[in-house]
Amino acid sequence: TAAISIKQLKKTYNNGFTALKGIDLEVEKGDFFALLGPNGAGKSTTIGVISSLVKKTEGSVSIFGHDIDKEGPLAKKKLGVVPQEFNFSQFEKVFDIVLNQAGYYGIPKAEARSIAEHHLKQLGLWDKKDTQARFLSGGMKRRLMIARALVHKPELLILDEPTAGVDIELRRSMWSFLREINDQGTTIILTTHYLEEAESLCRNVAIIDQGTIVENTSIKALLKQL
């Protein structure tokens, strides 16, 4: 089965603007996939629909065979999302933010603590575990979002522009973290407008422009065309 299967996905916002014009996309289990495209192409809208934050107008989305409409809870269990905007409480402490997320998924406390500790250590945030989120740098907040998205051991991790505004050194260390997560079997999809990021990380890529998928191929084949 595919990690995700998107069929004829359309989104028209309430103001009448059609951001997605009928997207078909399939990403295989184990893949590291980039959704590449300029600002305004529809990348965040696509992720919004997948994570049920944005109501779709038409079409279907399945995660490991679970339709997000018909089997929402099963689909959600398999999915971890790192949105672009920081959406945690700035006054909560780092460790608590990750643990509370585990609570939503009903993960036993001891297990949640050990998973959270593992990822916070890998992401260089363990010494900040008792720090309120508002005292973290932008890059640290970004990494906190990643630790939080992984706490229920999702099989599919989707990240919206994970390294936007992050300096090159931190970007490289985030890349190697993501490679490791993918090597351990987690399917990863990220959106980016940096070709370099897709080139460094991904096996397959789709290019989205004005709400339409205009290319869907391996990163190798794409680079040959350029």
Ligand code: ADP
């Ligand atoms: P939905 O169709 O998913 O219900 P809405 O059309 O109601 O979404 O818009 C959701 C929110 O996004 C609104 O608060 C709206 O003001 C805001 N919004 C409107 N236009 C844009 C835009 N171009 N980019 C980002 N957000 C926007």
Ligand code: ADP
């Ligand atoms: P990307 O993530 O590729 O930059 P988005 O999915 O954020 O693109 O946006 C796609 C298009 O939809 C843009 O033209 C954006 O202005 C518009 N848009 C996004 N959110 C809303 C909204 N809530 N209401 C109306 N238009 C929106």
